[in-house]
Amino acid sequence: MRRRDLVLLAAGAIAASPAAWAQGRGSPFRVAVLGSVAATNPVSLNELAWLREGLEMEGWAEGRDFLLDAAYADGDYGRFPALLGELLGRRPGAITVGTIAGAKAAQAASRTVPIVMLGLNDPVRTGLVASLASPGGNVTGLATQNEDLQLKLFGLMQEALPRARTVAAILNPENPSNPSMLSAVARAAAAAGLSLDAVAIPSPAAADGALRAIADKRPDVVFVLPDVALAGLLGRIVQAATAMGAPTIGTFLELPEMGGLLAYGFMRRDTVRRAASFLRRLAEGAVAADLPVEQPTAFRLIVSVRAAAGLGLAIPPSVLARADEVIE
């Protein structure tokens, strides 16, 4: 055998191994970012920015070590397959997804390209992974633990708004995790003797109608279930709720800043940044099936006294005592 053949063989071996790729740094690691909402939506902007931050914190430089190819469905999940076809055409090293629908579409499009969740609800129950410890497929990344938090959030709502009697729960029916969360919250509401109306916003286009429907019911509180599409609509939801004099509560920590009353949840920024470590490990040859899904380690309670004052409400001290952040 000639020496040149050996070299070619070695080169082939290196090319075949992603780990070798990472060491070789022959070309940047291409990350396909599958966005569910519009590109201009703060959710999308934040997500992309935090991902960059996270990758740079891992010591990577954009262009040299990684490339981000983002594609956005603008809330229309039917566009996922087309977007994925486009993204996969660029032969990405991994796909990041922000929604379960996106993850499922990516899974449908490719069973081999690793899919990194940027904080998804209940990946086990929605069938994205076999278990947190061993995902088993090509999906891994970060979970939100939101499915555990809804009852806690509901309890905090009760504590903060002891007089609230009607609750409008907004959910995205396209999100497979939302129905089970809704039913848990509904059970808690029923146990507490509250009435709960579930309002579905399957797409941005349906938002206005849904918000008008809520306004018709004049609920005491608007409870937004965790969904990225809904997060993209938070401004409008808060605006509508405020207009009808109802405080907004949810797991999105941005909520109080946008005029909402109270938010309790994981720090999305940390989670998205943390996803960079998954990308790095994947680039170094780790297999998605073996990378355990990570859950958030910290949850924050943010309370907006300003919003409460605007609505003529008073936040009980026990809630304020517990709050990690209070917006005056």
Add this chain to the structure above:
Amino acid sequence: MRQGAGAPGAAAPARRRLPLAVKFAVASVGLVTLVLLINGGINVWLNYEEAKRTAVRVQQEKAQAAAERVDLFISDIESQIGWTTRTEWRRVPLEQQRYDFIRLLRQAPAVTDVSYLDPSGKEQLKVSRLEPDQVGSGEDVSAEPRFRDAVAQKVWFGPVYFRRGSEPYMTIAVAHAGRHPGVTTAEVNLKLVWDVITSIRLGQKGYAFVVTSAGRLIAHPDLSLVLRDTDLSRLAQVARALPARAGGPIPASTSEIVTDLDGNAVLSAHATIGRVGWIVFVQSPVSEALAPVYAALSQTLALLALGLLLATVAGTFLSRRMVVPIRRLQEGAERLGSGDLAQRIAIRTGDEIETLADRFNQMAGRIQDSYETLEAKVEERTRDLEDTVQVQTATGEVLGVISRSPHDLRPVLDTITATAARLCEAPDARIHLLSDGTFRLTASTSDASPPVDGPGATAERAARELRIVHEPDPAEPAHDPDGPCDETVRTVVSVPLIREGVAVGVLTLRRATRQPFTRRQIALLTSFSDQAVIAIANTRLFEEVQARTAEAEQSLNDLRLAQDRLVQSEKLASLGQLTAGIAHEIKNPLNFVNNFSTLSADLIDELTEVLAPVPLDDAIREEIDALTGLLKGNLEKVVSHGKRADSIVKNMLLHSREGSGEHRPVDVNALVEESLNLGYHGARADKPGFNVILARALDPSAGQADLYPQEITRVLLNLISNGFYAAAKRQAEEGQGFEPMLTATTRDLGPQVEIRIRDNGTGIPEDVRAKMFNPFFTTKPAGEGTGLGLSLSHDIVVKQHGGMIDVATEPGVFTEFTIVLPRAAASARSGA
């Protein structure tokens, strides 16, 4: 000597030699290297051990520190919980208790749930990060260890468990102070130990991790390992740490070099956190942990290399300095070896090498001296050898000449004198041989007539005394009055040739100068004389042998001749008897034929007389006369041929007649003369024109012999007539130019007498010679010879007289019959 020196010099280029300088350098450098290597090796080993010990100690300290920090993490939580365990806390309002718990959660991020269990073991309050707060749920957990063991032990650390099979959690239960205490339990998310672990810096790549007493990984910089539910009890260092825990005393910390999960060599140390039973490991890559060791190693290697370099330089320099004079010495020795003995080696180093060079010079001087002596000796020996070779060659030559001419002495003696003269450097060498009592000069080197005719006084003395005489004898310086008789001769040596104790000759050498012959020359002369004797003996022996051989041959020839003669005689005798018998038988009928034919002729005459008176017709008469004439003629022929036949028969009968006639002493010459006359006249009678020269060579001393004269006359006549016939025949063939001649010779042979009849006729062909003595054999035309002549002659000579008849002939030249008759032949024969 020269050869010995040359051989290694010639072999040197073939076999590659390591120069001394290199060897020297190699030896010194090697020694230094060895020392440096041993020193360096020991150094490295000691440094390595020391550094390793240090690294291990550092690692152990780090492990201890890490364990302390992890312990601090727990202690921190424990102390945070401690706020709720005061004796009076049970009595504070519930709302205050909640605040305390909320504060606890805020203070301790790792705590996810905190509960208050009242002294009866019922849960009174639970504040959680994930669940709604519960107040007074009354759940009875009094049987659970978190209550029971906490009450018993004051503080209880529950086993590590994993929520959803992924995140590690642990329950910490702290009993309140006072009697009948309640218990505060907290669920601690151990994932947060990760913060502690990752904050522990261990060099560049070192890290720490924590396992439970069962080996389950609790904290690791790679969080996914923890979340993946990793059991490290199989890892060597963990496995070794675990039984130690299970068994007797807990080793505070140990360290070792092992492989980590990725198979890299790491320096691992661990420390245990006693109250929770966790083991904290710190691991650093060996390369990093032992970096000082490697530094020391490379330092030592650098020093070693430097040392080697210095040693090489120093060794090379020193060896060069050592070797230069040695090489000069070697070159000097080589020049000496190549034969330049005048060469001297100049070395002024003032050490042993200079001494060695001086010794070399001395040796060269001695060799030069002895070499010169040796050359002279060799020359001398060579000369000796050449002399010896010359002597050997000369001896060989002489021997060769002896062998080449065994029957001739002269060349041998010539060679001996020539060689002796040449080798002994004496121009005059002579050999005198004893012949008829006097010494005669037989061989000489001087062509001129010898200065002295006789052998000389010295030679005679030598022959007389049978010893070598040397004059002047170097042993006898006294002047010899009998010295060289010739004035020109100053030195003489004579060597006797002694055979069977008698001097048969003398070898004499003379020199014109007074220069004695050397012993070697005399020895050479002795050997030459011996060879001469051998040659003489050889020649004599040869001559004797030849004489004997000739005698033997002669006897053999005589014998053969006698034998032949005997055979011939017997043959002829028997033939003669046969012939006589036939003649006897024919004689009677022949007599009748002769007698009656004679009678018939007479009767025809009577018939003619009877018829004469009878008147007859003329014609008839004429016819009768013719017939009677024819008859008479026929009868005359019958008579004539009858008489011839009668004479043949008579001759035939002569064979059977022994001793016919008388024998008496007869004068041989007279007999021969008479036969010649008879033969000549008989021939003239037959052929009137016949002429022949008759020569006689009659020995007057032929004398008388006792013979049958008639018979011998017949023989001689027979031979003479044969000779005439042959001569005439030749004359007829060759014409008038030929002179027929017949010679008769007699010779006295003492007891015998010889008669020869020789003609110069046609000779007798070889085939005829063999048969000519046979009866009835003749070469003459029919009617001219009876074929009995020679047969009869042979009979007469051999049988009757006991003589000998022989013939010598050459066809076309001559024929000579020889008859040898004993003088008393007839008497002896008749007497016998």
